[in-house]
Amino acid sequence: MYPSNHPRSCTNSIPFSQLLRARRICSDDQDFAKVSKQIISFFEQRQYPQRVLSNALKRIQGIDRASALAPKTDHTPTRRIPLVLSFHPSVTPIVRAIYRNVETLRHDPSTRDHFPDPPITAFRIEKNISKHLVRASQPQAVVPDTPGTFPCNRGRCNTCPVVSYDKNLSIVGPNNNRFNVHQHFTCTSANDV
């Protein structure tokens, strides 16, 4: 939805990027004309303003399929320093104020050498629903007192993948002596040797 809580530049760019995608896929101009109408009516239903949609249409009409498919060639690294922020609608006036002041500094003879380029605003990706959900299948809990060695099942543990899962409850020591394991060990067990 257009009024959703996202940076305006982000929502405003979606209709054009969808039209560009259709432009790349459709080899027939009539197909593209049909599909672009569908795309526009989809965004109208999602409360996108006519101004944004007609700008996107105007932009895509100046691009033919061959140039839409051509890989981007401009890879000039930017020297602009990223201004990384968490997005909130109230952040926009702050960003505008920062840009205004940087512009002053960029044009002042005593500071312009220190500010050759304006900063570039970057918004962090907010936590979405997938960050809050857990998998339906969890590793089976091991009864804490079962003798043997077990993975600790902490996320990102480097030892778990090499833990021997077989239920061989003895280890071979010097002179081929076998020692039975009577206790419960995981990657996190300390003072074992």
Ligand SMILES: [Zn+2]
């Ligand atoms: Zn582990």
